[in-house]
Amino acid sequence: MTKNVLILPGDGIGPEIVTQAVRVLDAVNAQFSLNIQHESALVGGSAYDETGSPLPEATLEKAKAADAILLGAVGGPKWDALDMSVRPEKGLLGLRSNLELFSNLRPAILYPQLADASSLKPEIVAGLDILIVRELTGGIYFGQPRGIRTLENGERQGYNTYVYSESEIRRIGRSAFEAARQRGKRVCSIDKSNVLEVTVLWKEVMEEVAKEYPDVELTHMLVDNAAMQLVRAPKQFDVMVTGNMFGDILSDAAAMLTGSIGMLPSASLNAEGRGMYEPCHGSAPDIAGKGIANPLATILSVAMMLRYSLDAKDAADAIEAAVSNVLDLGLRTADIASKECETVSTQAMGDAVLSAL
Amino acid sequence: MTKNVLILPGDGIGPEIVTQAVRVLDAVNAQFSLNIQHESALVGGSAYDETGSPLPEATLEKAKAADAILLGAVGGPKWDALDMSVRPEKGLLGLRSNLELFSNLRPAILYPQLADASSLKPEIVAGLDILIVRELTGGIYFGQPRGIRTLENGERQGYNTYVYSESEIRRIGRSAFEAARQRGKRVCSIDKSNVLEVTVLWKEVMEEVAKEYPDVELTHMLVDNAAMQLVRAPKQFDVMVTGNMFGDILSDAAAMLTGSIGMLPSASLNAEGRGMYEPCHGSAPDIAGKGIANPLATILSVAMMLRYSLDAKDAADAIEAAVSNVLDLGLRTADIASKECETVSTQAMGDAVLSAL
Ligand SMILES: CC(C)[C@H](C(=O)O)[C@@H](O)C(=O)O
Ligand SMILES: CC(C)[C@H](C(=O)O)[C@@H](O)C(=O)O
Numbered sequence: 221m222t223k224n225v226l227i228l229p230g231d232g233i234g235p236e237i238v239t240q241a242v243r244v245l246d247a248v249n250a251q252f253s254l255n256i257q258h259e260s261a262l263v264g265g266s267a268y269d270e271t272g273s274p275l276p277e278a279t280l281e282k283a284k285a286a287d288a289i290l291l292g293a294v295g296g297p298k299w300d301a302l303d304m305s306v307r308p309e310k311g312l313l314g315l316r317s318n319l320e321l322f323s324n325l326r327p328a329i330l331y332p333q334l335a336d337a338s339s340l341k342p343e344i345v346a347g348l349d350i351l352i353v354r355e356l357t358g359g360i361y362f363g364q365p366r367g368i369r370t371l372e373n374g375e376r377q378g379y380n381t382y383v384y385s386e387s388e389i390r391r392i393g394r395s396a397f398e399a400a401r402q403r404g405k406r407v408c409s410i411d412k413s414n415v416l417e418v419t420v421l422w423k424e425v426m427e428e429v430a431k432e433y434p435d436v437e438l439t440h441m442l443v444d445n446a447a448m449q450l451v452r453a454p455k456q457f458d459v460m461v462t463g464n465m466f467g468d469i470l471s472d473a474a475a476m477l478t479g480s481i482g483m484l485p486s487a488s489l490n491a492e493g494r495g496m497y498e499p500c501h502g503s504a505p506d507i508a509g510k511g512i513a514n515p516l517a518t519i520l521s522v523a524m525m526l527r528y529s530l531d532a533k534d535a536a537d538a539i540e541a542a543v544s545n546v547l548d549l550g551l552r553t554a555d556i557a558s559k560e561c562e563t564v565s566t567q568a569m570g571d572a573v574l575s576a577l
Numbered sequence: 578m579t580k581n582v583l584i585l586p587g588d589g590i591g592p593e594i595v596t597q598a599v600r601v602l603d604a605v606n607a608q609f610s611l612n613i614q615h616e617s618a619l620v621g622g623s624a625y626d627e628t629g630s631p632l633p634e635a636t637l638e639k640a641k642a643a644d645a646i647l648l649g650a651v652g653g654p655k656w657d658a659l660d661m662s663v664r665p666e667k668g669l670l671g672l673r674s675n676l677e678l679f680s681n682l683r684p685a686i687l688y689p690q691l692a693d694a695s696s697l698k699p700e701i702v703a704g705l706d707i708l709i710v711r712e713l714t715g716g717i718y719f720g721q722p723r724g725i726r727t728l729e730n731g732e733r734q735g736y737n738t739y740v741y742s743e744s745e746i747r748r749i750g751r752s753a754f755e756a757a758r759q760r761g762k763r764v765c766s767i768d769k770s771n772v773l774e775v776t777v778l779w780k781e782v783m784e785e786v787a788k789e790y791p792d793v794e795l796t797h798m799l800v801d802n803a804a805m806q807l808v809r810a811p812k813q814f815d816v817m818v819t820g821n822m823f824g825d826i827l828s829d830a831a832a833m834l835t836g837s838i839g840m841l842p843s844a845s846l847n848a849e850g851r852g853m854y855e856p857c858h859g860s861a862p863d864i865a866g867k868g869i870a871n872p873l874a875t876i877l878s879v880a881m882m883l884r885y886s887l888d889a890k891d892a893a894d895a896i897e898a899a900v901s902n903v904l905d906l907g908l909r910t911a912d913i914a915s916k917e918c919e920t921v922s923t924q925a926m927g928d929a930v931l932s933a934l
Contacts, residue, residue: 295771309771339808344696360739360773367774377742378775382717385734412822414652414666416717417724418735447830448838451696451808465769469826473804481805 223530225258226286228279228315231265231299231308232503233513233566234292240515240570241290241522244542247577248526248535256530263315264294264308264503274311275318283315288529289496290522291315293503317357321488321496322388323395324354324467325524328454328474328484333547336558337479340454350457350474351403353396354467356488358388361464382418384463389422391491393429396461397436404458406437410446410466422463443470450474475500482514482555485521487528495529497521511565514553516543519573542576549576580887582615583643585636585672588622588656588665589860590870590923591649597872597927598647598879601899604934605883605892613887620672621651621665621860631668632675640672645886646853647879648672650860674714678845678853679745680752681711681824682881685811685831685841690904693915694836697811707814707831708760710753711824713845715745718821739775741820746779748848750786753818754793761815763794767803767823779820800827807831832857839871839912842878844885852886854878868922871910873900876930899933906933 227242229235242258249256261279268274274294283289294308304310315321330338330348338345363381371377393409400407409426411419423440430438441449443466449456450470454477462470475481484500499517507513520543527536551572554563564572584599586592599615606613618636625631631651640646651665661667672678687695687705695702720738728734750766757764766783768776780797787795798806800823806813807827811834819827832838841857856874864870877900884893908929911920921929 304771304774304777307771313772339697339701339810341696341698363736368778371742375743376778377740378773378778379720379738379740380773380775381736381738383734383736385728386732412825414661414664415670416735416737417661418737420661421725421733421735444825444829447804447826448833451830451833452836453696466826468769468801469804469823472801473808473830476805476808479809 221255223254223256223287224285225256225525226282226289227258227260228263228289228291229260230263230292230294230503232293232296232505232508234294234503236511236566237499237513237515237518238290238292240566241518243570244519244539244573244577245522247574248538251538251577252532252535254530254532254535263291263311265296265299267311268299268302268306268308272306274306274308275314280314280318283319287494288525289315290525291496291498292518293499293501295503296505298505313361315496316488317362319494319496320357320490322355322357323392323489324356325399325487325489326352326354326471326475326484326500328352328471328478330478331480331483331547334480334483334556337556338477339479340477345454345477348454348478350454351399351459352467352471352474353392353399353459353461354471355388355392355463358384359464382416382465384418384422386421386425389425390429393426393461394432396459397429397433400436400459401433405435406439406458408439408441408457408460410441410443410460410462410470412443414442426461446470447473450477471500480556482553483516483520485517485524487524489528493529495525497525511567512554512563513566514555515566515569519543538577542573545576546572578612580611580613580644581642582613582882583639583646584615584617585620585646585648586617587620587649587651587860589650589653589862589865591651591860593865593868593923594856594870594872594875595647595649597923598875600927601876601896601930601934602879604931605895608895608934609889609892611887611889611892620648620668622653622656624668625656625659625663625665629663631663631665632671637671637675640676644851645882646672647882648853648855649875650856650858652860653862655862670718672853673845674719676851676853677714677847679712679714680749680846681713682756682844682846683709683711683828683832683841683857685709685828685835687835688837688840688904691837691840691913694913695834696836697834702811702834705811705835707811708756708816709824709828709831710749710756710816710818711828712745712749712820715741716821739773739822741775741779743778743782746782747786750783750818751789752846753816754786754790757793757816758790762792763796763815765796765798765814765817767798767800767817767819767827769800771799783818803827804830807834828857837913839910840873840877842874842881844881846885850886852882854882868924869911869920870923871912872923872927876900895934899930902933903929
C-alpha cells in the first residue's frame with residue numbers, strides 16, 4: 221500500500237535541510253521498497269507571504285490526508301512584527317492542534333562522537349539519553365480566554381489561561397509510560413504543584429496512570445528543581461513528562477546539554493500514531509541560504525518517521541547507522557565542529573549520509 | 578535611629594542556617610554600631626503546625642512593621658499533602674504579596690574558589706556574573722481565576738491565569754534597568770511573545786521602559802532559547818528580567834550553573850526598597866537537623882539586606898569579604914566540597930565567618 225508523506229520545508233534553513241532529508245527518504249524508499257510517495261506544501265512565513273495565511277487550507281487538507289509529515293522549521297525576524305494570528309508559528313501550532321498531535325517526543329542524546337560539543341563536563345554528560353514527552357495541543361499554548369484588554373483605569377492587561385483536563389493529562393501520561401516501557405522504565409513527571417492548581421491535577425492524574433503501568437516507576441519533580449537537576453546531574457532522568465510550556469523550556473535546555481541541537485529529531489504524534497516529524501532546532505534565519513546548516517536532525521527525523529508512523533524499522537535503523545557512520549568518519553557541519561576540524565556544507569553532509577546508506 | 582529586622586527561620590534547614598546568619602548580623606551590628614534590633618516569628622510549615630496557618634496574623638503584622646526581613650526557607654514533605662491554601666509555600670507567597678515585594682533580585686555568580694563545583698566546563702562558566710530580576714507578586718502565581726472544576730462531561734479540569742498589567746511590567750522593568758546601570762548596562766528581557774499574548778504586552782512595555790534608560794541596552798529572548806543559552810553560553814548575559822514563573826525556572830537553572838546554590842543570596846524588594854532576604858536554595862529537608870547545611874547563602878543574604886534595606890554598605894562589604902576569606906582558607910560545607918577535601922559543619926562555617934570579620 222502506498223504511504224503518503226507531506227513535506228513542509230517552511231522558513232529559514234528549513235528548505236535546505238529538508239532537501240537533504242528528502243534525498244535520504246528517497247534513497248531508503250528505493251532500497252527497502254517502501255512505496256512512499258511525497259508532495260510538498262507551504263507553511264509558516266513563506267506560506268503567509270504567498271497566501272496571507274501561515275497555514276493555508278490546501279496545506280491543512282494535505283496534512284490531514286498524509287500518513288506522516290516532515291517539517292523543516294518556521295519563523296524568522298521578517299515576520300516578527302505581524303499580528304500573532306498570522307505569524308509563522310501559528311502555522312505550526314495550527315498543524316499540531318488540527319491534527320491533534322498531542323504527544324511530542326524529544327530525545328536528548330549525547331552522540332559519543334560529539335562529546336566535546338557539550339558545555340558540560342564529560343563526566344556529567346557522557347552517555348546522556350533522556351526522552352522528554354511534552355504535551356503539545358493543550359496547556360497555556362491553547363487555553364482560553366486569552367488576549368490583551370484595557371482595564372477600567374485605562375491601562376492594558378495581557379492574559380493567558382493555563383488549563384488541562386483529566387483526559388488530556390491521561391493521554392500524555394500514557395504516552396510517557398509506554399515510551400518508558402521501551403527504555404529505562406522510569407517516568408519523572410514535572411509540575412509546579414506547590415503553586416499552580418492545574419499542576420496539582422496533573423500530578424494526581426499521573427499517579428492514576430502509573431497504576432496501569434506497575435512495571436514503570438513514577439516520580440515527581442517541581443519544574444524549578446527540574447531545570448536545576450538538568451544542569452547538575454542530567455543522567456538521573458529516563459523519561460520526563462511535562463505540559464506544553466514547561467516542556468518547551470525543559471526540552472530545549474535538555475537538548476542543549478548535548479551541545480548538538482543540530483542533531484536532535486522530534487516526533488509529534490496523535491492517538492493513531494500518525495505524526496509530524498521535525499528537527500528540535502529552529503529556522504536559524506542568521507545562517508539561512510548559506511548552505512552551512514546541519515541537516516542531520518532532519519535526516520534523523522525521517523528515521524523517527526519511518527519507525528513510528530511508516531512501519532519501516534529497518535529503514536530507520538539504516539539511516540541512524542549511516543548518520544553514526546558519517547560522524548565516525550569525522551564529517552562535521554559548522555555547528556558541531558570543534559575548533560581544529562574542517563567543516564562540510566549542508567549538501568556535502570547529505571551526500572555523505574547517502575553514500576553511507 | 579533603630580532599625581528593626583524580622584527573623585523568619587522557617588522549616589527544614591532554615592533554623593540552622595538562620596542561626597549562623599544572625600550571629601553574623603549581631604557581630605556587624607556591634608562592630609559598625611548599626612543600631613539594629615531583631616525579633617523572630619513563625620512562618621511556613623512550622624507556623625502551620627503551631628497555629629494552623631503558614632502565615633499567622635502576628636507574623637504578618639511584624640513583617641509589615643520591620644525595616645527588613647531575613648528568611649531561612651519554607652516547606653518539606655511533611656506538609657505536601659495539605660490543601661494548597663495552608664501549605665508552607667503559602668506563607669512565603671503571602672509575605673511577597675502582602676508586602677508588595679515585586680522585585681526579586683537573584684544573582685548567579687561563580688565563586689572562583691568554587692569553580693570546580695560547576696557541572697559546566699571552566700571556559701564556559703569562569704567569571705559568571707548574572708543578575709536575574711524576577712517579578713514576584715504577579716503573573717500566573719497570583720492570577721485569577723484559578724482552581725479545579727468539574728466539566729459538564731464529568732471530568733475535572735485545572736486552570737490558572739497568567740496575567741500582567743502595564744504598570745506591573747513597568748515597575749519590574751525599571752528595577753532591572755536600575756540594576757543594569759550599576760553593572761554591565763545590558764538587560765535581556767525574556768518572553769514567549771510568539772505564543773502568549775501576555776508576553777507580547779511584556780515585550781512592548783519593556784521597550785517603553787528602555788526609552789527612559791538610553792545608557793542601557795535592551796534585548797529580547799524567547800524563554801526556550803534563554804534556557805538553552807544559559808547552558809550554552811551563560812556569560813553572554815548581564816541582567817535578565819522575567820516574569821514570576823519563567824523567573825522561577827530560569828533563576829534556578831542559572832544558580833545551578835555555578836554549582837554552588839548553597840552560596841547564592843536573594844533579595845525581594847518593594848517600591849520603598851524595604852525587603853525580604855533569603856537564600857536561593859530551599860529547605861533541604863533531607864539534611865535538616867544534621868548540622869551540615871551551608872549557611873553562606875543566608876549569611877550573604879544578610880549582606881544584601883544591609884546593602885539594600887539598611888543603608889549599611891560597609892558592613893555588607895565586610896561580610897562579603899569575610900565569606901571570600903573563609904573560602905580562600907579552604908573551608909567547605911559538604912555541598913561545596915570537592916571529593917578530596919574535608920568538610921566543616923554549619924556551626925563551624927559560622928564560626929569561621931565570624932572570626933574573619
Ligand atoms: C515555534 C514555537 C511556537 C514552538 C513552541 O513554542 O512550541 C517551538 O519553540 C517548539 O518548541 O517547537
Ligand atoms: C517555594 C516556592 C513557592 C518558591 C517559588 O516558586 O517562588 C520557590 O521556588 C522560589 O523560587 O522562591
